[in-house]
Amino acid sequence: MNLLYAQSGGVTAVINASAAGVIDAAREHPGRIGKVLAARHGILGLLAEDIYDTAAVDTVALAHTPGGAFGSCRFDLPPEDEQPALYDRLFAVLAAHDIGAVLYNGGNGSMDLIGRLSGAARRRSFPLVCVGVPKTVDNDIEGSDCCPGYGSAAKYLATSMREAGRDVASMTGRKGRVFVMEVMGRNVGWLAAATALAARTPDEAPHIVLLPEVAFDEVAFLARVQAVVERLGYCAVTVAEGLRGADGGVLMKQDRDAKGYVQLGGAGEAIAHLVHERLGYKQHFSVPDYLQRAAGHWISATDHAQAVAVGRAAVGYALEGQDGVTAAIRRVADAPYTWDVVPVDAAGIANLERKLPADFIAADGMGLNEAGRRYIRPLICGELSIPCVDGLPAHYVIDQPLLPRQLPPYAA
Amino acid sequence: MNLLYAQSGGVTAVINASAAGVIDAAREHPGRIGKVLAARHGILGLLAEDIYDTAAVDTVALAHTPGGAFGSCRFDLPPEDEQPALYDRLFAVLAAHDIGAVLYNGGNGSMDLIGRLSGAARRRSFPLVCVGVPKTVDNDIEGSDCCPGYGSAAKYLATSMREAGRDVASMTGRKGRVFVMEVMGRNVGWLAAATALAARTPDEAPHIVLLPEVAFDEVAFLARVQAVVERLGYCAVTVAEGLRGADGGVLMKQDRDAKGYVQLGGAGEAIAHLVHERLGYKQHFSVPDYLQRAAGHWISATDHAQAVAVGRAAVGYALEGQDGVTAAIRRVADAPYTWDVVPVDAAGIANLERKLPADFIAADGMGLNEAGRRYIRPLICGELSIPCVDGLPAHYVIDQPLLPRQLPPYAA
Numbered sequence: 001m002n003l004l005y006a007q008s009g010g011v012t013a014v015i016n017a018s019a020a021g022v023i024d025a026a027r028e029h030p031g032r033i034g035k036v037l038a039a040r041h042g043i044l045g046l047l048a049e050d051i052y053d054t055a056a057v058d059t060v061a062l063a064h065t066p067g068g069a070f071g072s073c074r075f076d077l078p079p080e081d082e083q084p085a086l087y088d089r090l091f092a093v094l095a096a097h098d099i100g101a102v103l104y105n106g107g108n109g110s111m112d113l114i115g116r117l118s119g120a121a122r123r124r125s126f127p128l129v130c131v132g133v134p135k136t137v138d139n140d141i142e143g144s145d146c147c148p149g150y151g152s153a154a155k156y157l158a159t160s161m162r163e164a165g166r167d168v169a170s171m172t173g174r175k176g177r178v179f180v181m182e183v184m185g186r187n188v189g190w191l192a193a194a195t196a197l198a199a200r201t202p203d204e205a206p207h208i209v210l211l212p213e214v215a216f217d218e219v220a221f222l223a224r225v226q227a228v229v230e231r232l233g234y235c236a237v238t239v240a241e242g243l244r245g246a247d248g249g250v251l252m253k254q255d256r257d258a259k260g261y262v263q264l265g266g267a268g269e270a271i272a273h274l275v276h277e278r279l280g281y282k283q284h285f286s287v288p289d290y291l292q293r294a295a296g297h298w299i300s301a302t303d304h305a306q307a308v309a310v311g312r313a314a315v316g317y318a319l320e321g322q323d324g325v326t327a328a329i330r331r332v333a334d335a336p337y338t339w340d341v342v343p344v345d346a347a348g349i350a351n352l353e354r355k356l357p358a359d360f361i362a363a364d365g366m367g368l369n370e371a372g373r374r375y376i377r378p379l380i381c382g383e384l385s386i387p388c389v390d391g392l393p394a395h396y397v398i399d400q401p402l403l404p405r406q407l408p409p410y411a412a
Numbered sequence: 413m414n415l416l417y418a419q420s421g422g423v424t425a426v427i428n429a430s431a432a433g434v435i436d437a438a439r440e441h442p443g444r445i446g447k448v449l450a451a452r453h454g455i456l457g458l459l460a461e462d463i464y465d466t467a468a469v470d471t472v473a474l475a476h477t478p479g480g481a482f483g484s485c486r487f488d489l490p491p492e493d494e495q496p497a498l499y500d501r502l503f504a505v506l507a508a509h510d511i512g513a514v515l516y517n518g519g520n521g522s523m524d525l526i527g528r529l530s531g532a533a534r535r536r537s538f539p540l541v542c543v544g545v546p547k548t549v550d551n552d553i554e555g556s557d558c559c560p561g562y563g564s565a566a567k568y569l570a571t572s573m574r575e576a577g578r579d580v581a582s583m584t585g586r587k588g589r590v591f592v593m594e595v596m597g598r599n600v601g602w603l604a605a606a607t608a609l610a611a612r613t614p615d616e617a618p619h620i621v622l623l624p625e626v627a628f629d630e631v632a633f634l635a636r637v638q639a640v641v642e643r644l645g646y647c648a649v650t651v652a653e654g655l656r657g658a659d660g661g662v663l664m665k666q667d668r669d670a671k672g673y674v675q676l677g678g679a680g681e682a683i684a685h686l687v688h689e690r691l692g693y694k695q696h697f698s699v700p701d702y703l704q705r706a707a708g709h710w711i712s713a714t715d716h717a718q719a720v721a722v723g724r725a726a727v728g729y730a731l732e733g734q735d736g737v738t739a740a741i742r743r744v745a746d747a748p749y750t751w752d753v754v755p756v757d758a759a760g761i762a763n764l765e766r767k768l769p770a771d772f773i774a775a776d777g778m779g780l781n782e783a784g785r786r787y788i789r790p791l792i793c794g795e796l797s798i799p800c801v802d803g804l805p806a807h808y809v810i811d812q813p814l815l816p817r818q819l820p821p822y823a824a
Contacts, residue, residue, distance in 0.1 A: 010583075011578075011582045013575075041584075066575050066578050067575070067578025067579045067582045068582035068583075069582075071581075071582055071583075071584070072582045073583070155804070158804055159709050159804055159805060160703045160706075160707075162805065162807065163478050163479070163702075163703065163707055163708055163709065163805070164703055165479075166423075166477065166478050166479025166706055166708075166807060167423055167478065167479045167702045168702065169479060169483075170423045170479045170480035170481075170483055170484045171422075171483075171484055171485070171486075179701075179702060181703075197802070197803075197804065198804065263694075265696075282675075284675075284701055286699055286700060286702060287701075288698060288700065288703065289591075289697060289698035289699075290575075290576040290579045290580065290591060290696060291572045291575065291703075293579065294572075294575035294576050294578060294579040295575055296575055296578075297571050297575065297710055298710060300803060302803075377802055377803070380802075380803035380804070381802060381803035382803065383797075383800055383803075385795075385797070386795075388795055390609070390789055390792075391567055391570075391609075391712060391714075391789070391792035391793035391794065391795075392567070392571055392574055392609065392610065393571060393574065393575070395574065395578060
């Protein structure tokens, strides 16, 4: 049988490391796994029969390239009873390419896909094992202590806040200044919380972290900014893109697509302008946007190792016939940090959303407490030397043709 | 005599490397240089008599810390005939601390300060040698082939564009997408131009670079975006913060301070929204802001070496009595890149602004040509291993008291 790898959702700096882990581990079992295939743009590529043979892929180079080399997509697989023809097509493609194992890399929605695909295969008595590979910079998948992609984005953002803090502190000559950095994370504050690690002392940036788990209190926030500026001359603030007001609504959003997927953004600018208008301070704001989830030049060695490990473990589960599970990271100890990979039921964790727990949040709601620091700290540790050419990271790009199609084109 | 170091203007990822170069070189001449002093917040610290003795400073750690450890300021020294009392104060502080050499680190405005301070000393027969140390991420100082600070910001931005390009390319499933990154540089396009190095082929990001040297042509720009999206499914655009329309005015500005110093910003968001409105593509934009000039974790080894070298050379010029010069970088050859440091007259280059030359700009005005690439490429080369603690760069912070004041407080 052949094995197929595919991925969905926002990509990360280490999602290709998971792909490399899958490919490398599968190559170690030539007797049991024939071809290692990869769908282009996730489940959509499987539907379209857009499939690569990864035999020629340089997995060492792939593992150091951010973004999703095989492409990703945003597409929620509907239940089979709603769109049976779609499932018929999926299984026709799986059969045409002799695919006996699907390893699907993604977040909460992808865990759902694994359960649905696995169930549909069982109902058809189609010999298929479906295994999940977790991934998200948001770190919001239940059942895994942390998610590959998070540690690297967290390291990048904490580093950026520490560095920008040095810059802002340099210029505090005569006038109050505020610096705001808007970070991703959608409804959860894991990435925002990570920036708190930048501060070695209460006087270092960030002085305030605004989390989506805590309703924004404008009065308390402005009072805190003013107190920090009066003490230090400046104030650095992290704002989660999904910051919510007391009414529970997000403060700012950019756009909403046809499917209702809300694109967040603008909370950082709104907070910077609020401070400028109310307190008169000079403001600067940063929106790293994609930079924070693509920063392959500054990944966490721990995160990279975990990304590879979940990919490799997923191959092992597939070979053992552990259908419908996802590879999850289990924390064994905080310091020194030790972890392993265990299988968890994919359907059981599908579509859940793990928020930053209240017992990680500082008493005043504007930062991270020591328990939170102890959780995040090991995930950002370790630096990797990245191969460069002419001063820039050497990225690997898939430049091979797709496999010839066996089936007629798919009309969705 | 004692030597005083000070700095003005926006800081960089390697300005502390220049400070370390000054301190290290001065320490090598204990017979001729007594104390190596540093003013806090530049010329304002000299006026206020806010002075550090750097004897205890760890220059190795300092050289790997972004931002300005001794502080910076935005203050243009007026001509002596306009404010003679201010000059009296400056020379009183210089005399009180037995300062015979001032090494001033800054951009175009600071070169002016050196000429003024030097002229005032000569008129008073005050034994003082004033030497400039160049610095600016904007790379707009005349007389120096490049400016310390530029190479590191350029490397960071080109890396970021390459990485974000991987991310955007991953998601081009069904709908056109545009990614815009707004970069600094004020009136000049050196930083924007550097991002062009991210593209190894015309299909890689960035596909378009909007420079302040070229009036924005909305029709030509939108046509290009559409052509790229139709070819690739997405388009990545670099926008200089100082982008100007056909009328010569900047497209967007954030604020203007009491002195008329315009804070730029918003051009990237404006361009992203323009594309979304006119072409209907999904848009994302990044505003790295301070992150691009503070990214000590990803500096150019070439830039770092040049920052140290101009600091060291300035000490040499001071010891030789070369008053009123600034240390400048001279390019000897492009490939392999060789350079040295030479003295140039500070007053002669003061307040000039070196724009990106027309013969570096692509024929269509939306990119960099090969001559431009050949100029920038060596400046971003070389990676340095940065000391980290708990996964984050280990920064050095001055935590010593200022020297006791010898004079009464200064009332400006």
